[in-house]
Amino acid sequence: MAAFRVRCEEVLTDQTFAGWTVGRYLEHVNASDALRNAFVLPRAMGSFPMPDKAPHDMPIDELVRFWLIHGIVGSIPANRHTVVGGMHRYVESLTPVLKAAGADIRCNTRVFKVLRLEEKVEVHVNSADDKSAILTTDFVLFTIHARNALPLVADDTEPEEASALTAFKIQRARVVVHHDPALMANEHDQWGAFNYVAPDGNWPAVRPTITFYLNRLGRLSEDVPDTFVTMNPFREPSPETVVSDGYLVHPVGIGGTAGRNAISGLEKIQGQRRTWWAGSYIRSPHVHESAWASGRIAAEMLLSWCNEFSACSESKSNVEDLESLISTGSSDDERPGVEKRAVPTTFLKIKPSRLLHARRPRVI
Numbered sequence: 001m002a003a004f005r006v007r008c009e010e011v012l013t014d015q016t017f018a019g020w021t022v023g024r025y026l027e028h029v030n031a032s033d034a035l036r037n038a039f040v041l042p043r044a045m046g047s048f049p050m051p052d053k054a055p056h057d058m059p060i061d062e063l064v065r066f067w068l069i070h071g072i073v074g075s076i077p078a079n080r081h082t083v084v085g086g087m088h089r090y091v092e093s094l095t096p097v098l099k100a101a102g103a104d105i106r107c108n109t110r111v112f113k114v115l116r117l118e119e120k121v122e123v124h125v126n127s128a129d130d131k132s133a134i135l136t137t138d139f140v141l142f143t144i145h146a147r148n149a150l151p152l153v154a155d156d157t158e159p160e161e162a163s164a165l166t167a168f169k170i171q172r173a174r175v176v177v178h179h180d181p182a183l184m185a186n187e188h189d190q191w192g193a194f195n196y197v198a199p200d201g202n203w204p205a206v207r208p209t210i211t212f213y214l215n216r217l218g219r220l221s222e223d224v225p226d227t228f229v230t231m232n233p234f235r236e237p238s239p240e241t242v243v244s245d246g247y248l249v250h251p252v253g254i255g256g257t258a259g260r261n262a263i264s265g266l267e268k269i270q271g272q273r274r275t276w277w278a279g280s281y282i283r284s285p286h287v288h289e290s291a292w293a294s295g296r297i298a299a300e301m302l303l304s305w306c307n308e309f310s311a312c313s314e315s316k317s318n319v320e321d322l323e324s325l326i327s328t329g330s331s332d333d334e335r336p337g338v339e340k341r342a343v344p345t346t347f348l349k350i351k352p353s354r355l356l357h358a359r360r361p362r363v364i
């Protein structure tokens, strides 16, 4: 297992493995039954950006990239970033910056149509109290999944844009917040922040399936009752323990050549018709850092467009300001021998990172 954890990084650097599935790679490395059934396959089924396929058929490059950032595999500590003080601090800190720049922030407002015209963009919105409005802007930056953006631009999209957007995959997942320990291991000391199912014969019918143990993940205080979030429950939590039960859609890692083609298709339409695109769906492994990195890249492209055309000169806020919110860390790195770094409690300047300083979206 230790050798596999280091060796599997090769699928990201060696083109031989482009488009390989998990099953093919396991054959290639002559994986033992124990490695397959106790480590790779259950964890593959519990990796949330993976497609709802048998684990053997999942793309190996997407899986390894996702595991690398979680410290499950790899020869160096995971390159994770943390918003100091919790994710709500990001919104708290960003709001005054935007307001000072003259931003009109509208919460609980759904965008239902976007029309890109010759010299402006019309954003059609509907607020929570059911009031509709048309906002006129210089440009639009979509930060929702491409598939969800497609209906919003359906009235004025063109074939190249439509085909770039449909190249990305989306998947529906049931997510249940509950207090039922029956979805966890019998022994409390075996409870991790992320908990996988290792079935004895019967594989879960819907994937990915995983249970997040929020008390450990969020380092909640001891008086908070054990709370779990199960994605696609493999067994029903007791109804009286359920706090919420709903569905969401999330990006799916495509991997291989198809994944690279999807990204280059989007690169071609970036900035066309006053429209930019960002979101974790564009960058593997589809976690928060991916969303941040793609947003930063889109912001840089936008600022350069603004400077070039002086179309929106008052929007030149500095993306560097936001970096002070983020701290590097690998608090969930679980490999033996890797020192766990504490999450700092003060704002720190971010260290250079291969994720954040990439100039253009591409598979890394």
Ligand SMILES: Cc1cc2nc3c(=O)[nH]c(=O)nc-3n(C[C@H](O)[C@H](O)[C@H](O)COP(=O)(O)OP(=O)(O)OC[C@H]3O[C@@H](n4cnc5c(N)ncnc54)[C@H](O)[C@@H]3O)c2cc1C
Binding pocket: 048, 109, 110, 111, 112, 143, 144, 145, 148, 173, 175, 231, 248, 249, 250, 278, 279, 280, 281, 286, 287, 288, 289, 290, 291
């Ligand atoms: C179950 C689960 C667990 C996860 N756990 C982790 C984890 O532990 N660590 C991690 O790094 N990542 C995790 N992720 C992935 C992470 O949540 C995503 O990568 C990240 O949230 C994507 O950010 P985003 O900004 O691209 O999109 P989103 O977070 O999806 O933001 C898009 C926003 O746009 C809004 N929106 C959508 N349509 C409209 C519309 N028409 N009008 C107005 N607003 C609209 C949405 O409400 C949403 O707020 C998890 C994902 C899932 C599904």
